[in-house]
Amino acid sequence: MRAAMTRRQRSVDVVVVGAGPAGLAAARGLAGHGVGVVEVLEREAVAGGVPRHCHHRGFGRWGVTGPQYAARVVEAALGSGARVRTGVTATGWAGPLTLETTGPHGLERIAARAVVLATGARERPRSARLVPGTRPAGVLTTGELQQAVHLYGQRVGTRAVVVGAEPVGYAALSALRRAGVTVAALTTEEPRHQLGLAWAAAARLGHGVPVLTGATVAELLGGGRVSGVRLRHRDGRLTTVDCDTVVFTGDFVPDHELARRGGVALDPGTRGPAVDGAFRTGAEGVFAVGNVLHAVEPALWAAREGALAADAVRGFLDGSGPAAGGPAIEVAAPLRWVAPNRAVPQVPVEGFVLRTSEALTRPVLVVTQDGRRLHRQYVPRRALPHRTLRLAGRWTGKVDAAGGPVRITVSGLGGGIFGAAAK
Amino acid sequence: MTVTTKGPLSPRGQMSSRPYDVAVVGAGVVGAAIARELARHPHLRIALVEASGDVGDGTSKANTAILHTGFDAVPGSLESRLVGEGQRLLAAYAAESGIPVEPVGALLVAWDDAQLDALPGLLEKAGRNGYGAARIIDADETRAREPHLGPGALGALDVPGESIICPWTTTLAYATQAVRSGVDLHLNTRVETVSPEGGDHLLATSRGALRARFLVNAAGLNADVLDRLVLGRGDFTVTPRRGQLIVFDELARDLVRHILLPVPTALGKGVLVAPTVYGNVLLGPTAEDLDDKAATGTTADGLDGLLSKGRRILPALVDEEVTAVYAGLRAATEHDDYRIRCHEERRYVTVGGIRSTGLTASMAIAAYVAGLIAEADPGLDLKEPVEPAPVHMPNLGEAFPRPYQRADLIATDPAYGTIVCHCERVTRGEIRDALISTIPPASLEGLRRRTRARGGRCQGFYCGAAVRALHEGRGE
Numbered sequence: 061m062r063a064a065m066t067r068r069q070r071s072v073d074v075v076v077v078g079a080g081p082a083g084l085a086a087a088r089g090l091a092g093h094g095v096g097v098v099e100v101l102e103r104e105a106v107a108g109g110v111p112r113h114c115h116h117r118g119f120g121r122w123g124v125t126g127p128q129y130a131a132r133v134v135e136a137a138l139g140s141g142a143r144v145r146t147g148v149t150a151t152g153w154a155g156p157l158t159l160e161t162t163g164p165h166g167l168e169r170i171a172a173r174a175v176v177l178a179t180g181a182r183e184r185p186r187s188a189r190l191v192p193g194t195r196p197a198g199v200l201t202t203g204e205l206q207q208a209v210h211l212y213g214q215r216v217g218t219r220a221v222v223v224g225a226e227p228v229g230y231a232a233l234s235a236l237r238r239a240g241v242t243v244a245a246l247t248t249e250e251p252r253h254q255l256g257l258a259w260a261a262a263a264r265l266g267h268g269v270p271v272l273t274g275a276t277v278a279e280l281l282g283g284g285r286v287s288g289v290r291l292r293h294r295d296g297r298l299t300t301v302d303c304d305t306v307v308f309t310g311d312f313v314p315d316h317e318l319a320r321r322g323g324v325a326l327d328p329g330t331r332g333p334a335v336d337g338a339f340r341t342g343a344e345g346v347f348a349v350g351n352v353l354h355a356v357e358p359a360l361w362a363a364r365e366g367a368l369a370a371d372a373v374r375g376f377l378d379g380s381g382p383a384a385g386g387p388a389i390e391v392a393a394p395l396r397w398v399a400p401n402r403a404v405p406q407v408p409v410e411g412f413v414l415r416t417s418e419a420l421t422r423p424v425l426v427v428t429q430d431g432r433r434l435h436r437q438y439v440p441r442r443a444l445p446h447r448t449l450r451l452a453g454r455w456t457g458k459v460d461a462a463g464g465p466v467r468i469t470v471s472g473l474g475g476g477i478f479g480a481a482a483k
Numbered sequence: 484m485t486v487t488t489k490g491p492l493s494p495r496g497q498m499s500s501r502p503y504d505v506a507v508v509g510a511g512v513v514g515a516a517i518a519r520e521l522a523r524h525p526h527l528r529i530a531l532v533e534a535s536g537d538v539g540d541g542t543s544k545a546n547t548a549i550l551h552t553g554f555d556a557v558p559g560s561l562e563s564r565l566v567g568e569g570q571r572l573l574a575a576y577a578a579e580s581g582i583p584v585e586p587v588g589a590l591l592v593a594w595d596d597a598q599l600d601a602l603p604g605l606l607e608k609a610g611r612n613g614y615g616a617a618r619i620i621d622a623d624e625t626r627a628r629e630p631h632l633g634p635g636a637l638g639a640l641d642v643p644g645e646s647i648i649c650p651w652t653t654t655l656a657y658a659t660q661a662v663r664s665g666v667d668l669h670l671n672t673r674v675e676t677v678s679p680e681g682g683d684h685l686l687a688t689s690r691g692a693l694r695a696r697f698l699v700n701a702a703g704l705n706a707d708v709l710d711r712l713v714l715g716r717g718d719f720t721v722t723p724r725r726g727q728l729i730v731f732d733e734l735a736r737d738l739v740r741h742i743l744l745p746v747p748t749a750l751g752k753g754v755l756v757a758p759t760v761y762g763n764v765l766l767g768p769t770a771e772d773l774d775d776k777a778a779t780g781t782t783a784d785g786l787d788g789l790l791s792k793g794r795r796i797l798p799a800l801v802d803e804e805v806t807a808v809y810a811g812l813r814a815a816t817e818h819d820d821y822r823i824r825c826h827e828e829r830r831y832v833t834v835g836g837i838r839s840t841g842l843t844a845s846m847a848i849a850a851y852v853a854g855l856i857a858e859a860d861p862g863l864d865l866k867e868p869v870e871p872a873p874v875h876m877p878n879l880g881e882a883f884p885r886p887y888q889r890a891d892l893i894a895t896d897p898a899y900g901t902i903v904c905h906c907e908r909v910t911r912g913e914i915r916d917a918l919i920s921t922i923p924p925a926s927l928e929g930l931r932r933r934t935r936a937r938g939g940r941c942q943g944f945y946c947g948a949a950v951r952a953l954h955e956g957r958g959e
Contacts, residue, residue, distance in 0.1 A: 066890035103905055104945075149902045151887065162887045162908075164897035185942035187730075188805045194780045195809055197927065204947035212948045214955075279780065284926075313804070315941075317906075320734055 067160065067167040072097040074373060075159055075172040076142075077150045077318060080109020081129075082350025082362035082369075083178030084137040084144070089370025092140035095377060099170070100142055101161060103149040107134045109180060111359050113206040116234050119359055127210075129359060153322045157345050174373050177319055177333060177341070177348040178366065181355035183228070184311040186280070191308075193280030196287070202232045202309045209235045217305030221289050222246045222269075223277055226310035226446040233269065236307070244303050247272040247291060250445060251419075280306065310446055312355030319348065329390075329397025330354055336402040337409035337456060338372035339365065340384055347373055354399040354413050357448060361413075368410070382406035386461050387429065392469045394418045398451070403429075403466045409453030414468070416443050424471040425451055434458045434466070485667040486922055488536065491691040492669060502683050503667075504863055505856070506530040506695035508674055508709060511543040512650065512845045513837050514701030515657035520849035521856070522664035523868035529666045530693060531658070532686070534673040534705075536925040537932075539654030542703050543842070544932060545779070545811025547728070547768060548759055549742060550574065550584060550646040551843040554609035554617055560820045563612050566840050569847035573653070574646070576846060579873055580660075582652045583760040583880020589645035589742035592625060592636050594753075594795070598746035599637045605746070606640060617642045631738045633798045645742050649760045650842050651932035652876050657845070659921045660874045668922065669693070674702075677712045684713070684831070697830045697860055699852060704776045704814050706822075706835040719822045719835050723776050723812040726768025726839075727785040729793070732940045733762040733881075733906075735803035743796060754792045756800065761907070761935060762881040764800060766793040772815070781808045806906075806940045813838050823851065827859035877913055879935055886910050903953065904946045906939025914953050930954055 073096035076083045083100055084107070091098040106112060108130025111119055119129035137144055148163035158171040183201040198217055200208070208214040216239040222232050225248035236243055251274050274294035281288040281300070288302045314332035325342035327334040332355070333341040333348040341348050349369040350362035375381030386404035389412075391397060396415040414425075420443040427435040435455035443449045451468070459466060507518045510533035518531040535541065550573060553566030577584045593599040602619050609617040618641050625639040626632060662668050673689040677698070686693045702709045703721075710717035736758055745753030757765045769785045786808060794801045814837060816822060821844075822835035832855055834848060841848065857865035878885060886892050886899040887908045893900035898912030917924060917933040924930040927950065931938045936950045943950070 103902060147901060149887075149905065149908070151908065162893075162900055162902060164893070164900040166893050166900060167888070167890045182941050182944045184804070185940075185944065187807045187942055188940070190729075190783075190786050190805060190808060192781045192783045192786060192808075195807075195928075200947060201942070201944045203941075203944040207948035208951065212952050214948060214951060278783070283777070317734065 067169045069169045069171070071171045072099045073172065073377070074098045074174045074176060075170055076100040076176040076178055077159070078102065078109070078178035078180055078350070079107035079134070079137070079144055079146070080178060080180050080350060080362065081111065081133050081359040082366040083109075083176065084133045085363040085366025086176050086178060086349055086370045086373070087142035087144070088137045088140040089367045090373060091137070091142035093370070093374060095374060098142040100137065100144045101148045101150050101159070102144060102146045105147050107144050107146050110203070113203075113210045114231060115206070115210050115238070116231055133363065150318055156343065173377055174345045174347065176369060176373060177324070177346065177352055178350045179315045179318055179352045181312045181314050181351035183309065184313055186308050189308065189311065191277050191280060194282055196280060196282040196285050198286040198304050199280060199306045199308070202228050202235070202307060205232055205307050206235045209239045215239070216241050218242060219244050219303045220305035220307055221301050221303045222307045222309060224248055224309040224311060225250065225271060225273070229309040232307045232309045241305060243269045244301050245270050245272050247275045247277065249274070249276050312351070314352045314355050316352060319352065322346065324348070327397065327399070327401040330399050330401065332399070334388070334402055335400045336384070336386060336404045337400050337407040337453065338375070338381065338404070339369040339400070340372065340376070344384070345376065354397070357413055387459065387463055387465050389466045389468065392467060394420065395468060395470060398468055403456055403459040405457055405459045405461050407456065409456050411453050412451040414449040414451055415446070416449060417445055419444050420470060426469050426471045427455055427466060428469070429459060429466045430464045436471070484662050484921060486662055486670065487667070488670045488925065489690070492672065492688065492693050493691055501528060502694035502696060503530045504528045504695070505697045505699060506532055506684065506686060506693060507699040507701055508532045509701035509703055509706075510538040510658060510668065510670075511541055511701065511703050512539060512654045512657070512842050513703070513834055513848055514699070515539070515654050515661060516845040516849035517699055517701055517834070517852050518661040518666045519657040519664070519871070520846070520853045522661045522666050523871055524865055525665060525869065527863065529661075530695060531661060531666050531668045532672045532674060532688065532693065533668070533670050536671050537929040538658040538668070538922060539651060539932070542812055542814055543650060543654050545726070545728070545809055546650055546839045546842055547755060547757065547765060548647055548650045549757065549843070550648040551840055552614050552642060552644040553612050553840070553843070554614040554642050554644075555605060555747075556612055556840070557819060558608060558611035561823065562821050562840060562844070565821065565844040565847040565851060567613055569844035572846035573648070573843060577648060577653070580656045581876040581878055582656055583649045583878060583883060584646050585758070585760055585880070585882045586644070586646045587741050587758060588641070588643040589744050590625065590629065591640040591642065591744045591746045592632065592796070593638050593746050594635055595637070597748050601746050601748050602638065602640045609642070614644065616644055629740060629743065631797055631799055633795050640746070647742065647758060647760050648842070649879050652879055653842065653845070655922065655933065656874050656876050659876070660871050662921050663874070664871045670925070674709060674712070677709070697856060697863065698832075699856075700831070700833045700835070703837070704812055706814065706833060707816075710833050710835065713829065713831055714826065718824065719816040719818055721776070721814050721816055721835070723773045723778065724815040725771040725773050725778060725810050725812055727781045727789065727808070727810045728765055728767030729786065729789050729805055730759070730807040730809075731764040731766065731800055732804040732806050735764045735800055736762045738797055738799050739764055754789060756793060756796050760880040760882065761938070763806060766800065768811070773812070776812065779810045779812060781810050785810075804940050806938070806942070821848070823848070823855070825855040825859050830860055832856060877916060877934070886913055903949055904936040904939065906941050906945070907935040909934050909936040911953065914950065918954065927951060927954055
């Protein structure tokens with residue numbers, strides 16, 4: 061309580077937690093439409109989020125790089141009149157719409173009329189993946205690697221193994237190349253790499269990197285510094301690749317700590333806050349956008365959500381938004397998750413994003429509620445694990461708000477021209 | 484204050500310097516406690532010699548972090564006595580030095596009839612160890628006390644006196660106080676041979692020679708090796724017993740209220756689930772007898788086994804994120820009890836076979852060893868110890884205010900309001916303080932044990948490069 065008395069109390073209209081593409085787009089959409097005081101809290105020293113250290117191109121048109129994109133979204137938010145406060149961490153909740161913060165200027169308690177969680181996602185490190193072996197130095201994630209190389213100019217090592225061939229693996233390759241590190245191998249547990257043909261060819265041809273598929277990291281070797289990885293191949297064979305650096309890439313999870321500490325219900329599939337198409341969580345006045353909802357989608361998708369969420373927040377503040385509540389949207393294996401994951405008939409949804417746990421060839425997605433079919437969609441391509449699978453949102457108007465959960469299944473698994481042949 | 488990390492121990496031209504009165508080999512929790520205890524005699528010249536680059540870098544850094552009551556020790560054993568005394572001494576020392584301790588209590592949960600039948604015997608044993616507060620509780624009370632337990636708990640032995648403690652701060656507090664009281668700490672100093680010379684011990688080390696009148700062996704896993712170097716024979720063999728552990732994220736902390744200990748039966752010992760003072764939940768350890776004293780790796784089988792046992796005890800736990808997997812080696816010997824032997828004629832004490840209870844017993848072991856030395860070598864004059872200047876360690880515990888929560892501290896220095904490691908909420912001020920402390924960390928791992936930086940769920944995804952930059956720039 062003594063600490064409470066030394067917290068500065070403040071009130072604003074909307075607090076946005078996280079100044080990445082989603083949070084900044086939300087702030088811009090709010091402040092730019094005259095929603096009083098909109099304050100973005102960013103715990104890092106610089107706003108812009110993960111794109112700040114993604115030096116590759118592909119952020120928007122004309123070959124915009126991550127840092128260029130980050131600078132633009134920050135500028136746009138500031139230009140709209142939003143306050144962006146860096147170096148300030150939302151450490152917890154003092155009430156349903158009241159956050160506690162720590163920053164170099166002290167402790168605060170900030171009450172708002174609405175809170176937007178845009179806390180993003182991170183890669184799971186070696187420990188969370190339960191990779192056995194020693195705990196040597198030189199083992200990192202892409203996020204740490206990119207910051208070390210692009211923000212701090214630190215030396216990384218001389219010879220690396222990159223684990224996981226999701227698209228982010230390619231970003232790791234590019235950061236390693238910038239740091240002058242030889243890449244001994246790119247390994248993935250999946251039977252096929254997930255890079256896309258062009259990227260895989262670029263890895264092999266452009267960088268001379270062998271791509272090892274169907275290989276699991278069985279053990280990390282080395283005392284003080286990592287000396288190699290032992291790989292288990294699909295046929296049970298064990299091989300050792302010598303290296304002094306191991307980069308674990310992909311396997312993103314939402315950074316949901318603040319949501320959980322606030323009692324915001326999570327979706328069991330995404331492990332991010334459960335939201336409807338208006339980005340409303342189960343806690344009234346608390347919204348969530350960006351990769352905390354779905355780990356991970358590209359920055360432009362996150363920013364689009366931020367802009368859409370700004371409209372929904374305005375609707376909530378002026379009381380014009382639709383009633384909340386509605387059934388959960390569930391997925392059946394091999395689908396892993398869907399976002400948004402609550403269906404409200406009055407809330408239109410531009411599109412859903414899904415993930416599958418195994419490769420599906422031209423799958424048909426079927427949406428049902430209480431045995432009634434709401435939607436059927438043919439996906440005219442191969443759906444890969446860790447890659448975006450999209451589902452149209454036009455069926456949400458058919459949902460019975462008082463009905464049971466909405467289910468998304470893959471139809472005809474196991475054969476048929478409209479079915480999906482797994483693997 | 485002398486802490487050396489490289490270069491010859493006795494620079495050329497200074498070979499004639501006065502030999503140390505006592506050299507303690509091994510700066511784990513036991514060696515550091517002994518050095519601290521001996522430093523209470525300011526006239527003594529003391530060396531604390533450590534093979535690694537940091538204190539507490541072996542067995543001491545990887546234990547289960549429990550401050551035991553000693554309720555389940557072998558009654559009448561030296562271990563029973565020293566754990567009981569040590570618990571009281573360390574609890575008081577922790578309170579005065581800022582070492583985080585949480586008196587959460589323990590439940591030994593019985594999952595089958597054999598375990599349930601074993602509880603009365605354990606209760607009686609606790610009594611014989613001088614611990615009277617334990618009692619047996621039924622299934623309903625067990626469930627009420629631990630609502631997230633898996634199905635099938637039949638009852639439990641309630642041991643309210645068990646606590647959790649920070650093992651890293653404990654070792655560091657002892658070593659810091661020892662160094663501030665005049666002990667020379669020599670890191671990266673591996674003892675290679677020991678020979679008698681003019682009544683003293685001449686230690687040949689990886690950093691040159693060191694002479695000492697009295698030698699204390701607190702070499703942990705290598706105590707048997709050092710014993711043979713000194714005596715030419717040894718009376719015990721250390722068999723490293725590997726314990727693999729899984730640390731779950733702080734968001735799992737609310738799932739468990741007590742230390743959940745296994746009930747030992749003839750069929751073996753299970754694993755424990757315990758909160759940590761950092762707000763994590765610990766699951767483990769395995770117990771694997773090995774012959775490699777460097778085998779601190781985890782294995783797929785070990786981790787799978789822990790998860791399946793953990794799922795039975797606390798099903799929701801295994802759905803939470805894992806922040807660390809690690810393995811520690813316990814210095815098990817063929818003997819049931821601690822092996823503390825004084826060889827008076829050689830002016831030598833061996834402190835061997837100190838198992839995981841050694842953290843709890845450390846201060847009592849130190850006092851016991853000091854007593855043995857006083858008796859064996861009256862010339863050292865250990866009659867009147869003085870109280871050392873107290874140390875105030877940075878708080879790493881969640882049960883006490885941490886710098887990021889303290890407006891008063893941030894007002895004096897904004898660095899305490901600048902969070903660098905977000906998962907663990909470690910501020911730039913704390914990292915800077917650690918880097919300029921009495922015993923600064925030699926590595927990022929050492930920095931983690933002093934501050935918790937990089938120790939959380941992201942393991943450096945967000946802060947790794949920033950923490951490294953502070954470490955390499957020594958704070959700024």
